[in-house]
Amino acid sequence: MEAAPTSGQGIPTFNFLLQPEFPLNALILASEALRIANQNSGRTLFNWALISETGQPVRASNGMWMAPDQALADMAPADYYLVFEGNLPTQRNTSKLLSQLRAALRYGATIGAVDTGAFALAQAGLIGERDVVLHWEAVQTFRERFPKARIRDQIFLIDGQRIFCAGGVATLDLMLGLIGRHYGEALANEVANALVYTPRAATSPQRPDMAAASADGHDLKKAKGDGQALRAGKALADRLVRLMERNLDFPLSLQELADELRVSGRTIIRESSRRFGETPMALYLRIRLQAARNFLFYEEFDIKSVAVACGFSYPSAFSRAFKQQFGQTPRAFREAIRRQQAQTLRPEIRRLLTRQM
Secondary structure, three states: OOOOOOOOOOOOEEEEEEOOOEOHHHHHHHHHHHHHHHHHHOOOOOEEEEEEOOOOOEEEOOOOEEOOOEEHHHOOOOOEEEEEEOOOOOOOOOHHHHHHHHHHHHOOOEEEEEEOOHHHHHHOOOOOOOEEOOOHHHHHHHHHHOOOOEEOOOOEEEEOOEEEEOOOOHHHHHHHHHHHHHHOHHHHHHHHHHOOOOOOOOOOOOOOOHHHHHOOHHHHHHOOOOHHHHHHHHHHHHHHHHHHHHOOOOOOOHHHHHHHHOOOHHHHHHHHHHHHOOOHHHHHHHHHHHHHHHHHHHOOOOHHHHHHHOOOOOHHHHHHHHHHHHOOOHHHHHHHHHHHHHHHOOHHHHHHHHHHO
């Protein structure tokens, strides 16, 4: 059955599509924001339902199970279809789910992605070269699979019939934005106050100023009379990290980094040591290895492809560096993660198999 797009009730209605390993914190914040809006207004302003593909409980990324209201094939029409996805962004996105998203968009509903839900929209062919927002840890993996999409570093994006959200607490910012669109900013602020939260703008960056956390008391005291210099150092550190993250497959040399940032190599060495406690090249290696870990976590690329994507000419060199950083080889890391994630698949069958052993 293809999804009809809108509820036709005059009340904005949400279908929350729960995928295995979905982020429970994001779901709680989304539903609580709508509940409080209803409660504080004394009437039903929003309706929502929890949907899983089979109608069976879905395991969240923290191990808790959530019972849905309906199966994908039986869900009622809605105005919004939000895909809550987490640690398995592509492995469990079935053709049935993707066709439902395409149908909902075609009939006029708004489709949305929370955390790594953008993978589902991209697999359904609903992103193309559009702007997209997803959790920062999955950006490199997404870019590798969908290079035409334009990834934006912000907490959420409302783009016509498409909605993207980085997940986590940003989900609350998204819901406050939607509440405000439907019923005004005053109600959105009332909901935020009830949750003891200060709303952020959609364009707020996902990660706080990395340099701020790295500046120790000595730095702050020394720079007290020179705030401009401190801010300049923070800005350079952020730009350095972003430049490294954009050039994983062909790592830049120190001189190339300096040329791109229009500063001297000596300045980069000084700021890297002050902000991160490491040389620029050691920092670069850590960034590449973290990107490799995310590739292995979210996707099924072979080890050689991951090594190349993260700037390692030889898989053996990649494996040594990865083991030194994370305590296990890339293959062992992925196998351990997949064993853990396999617990999300048909728990009733797994229980029967366990009894037979």
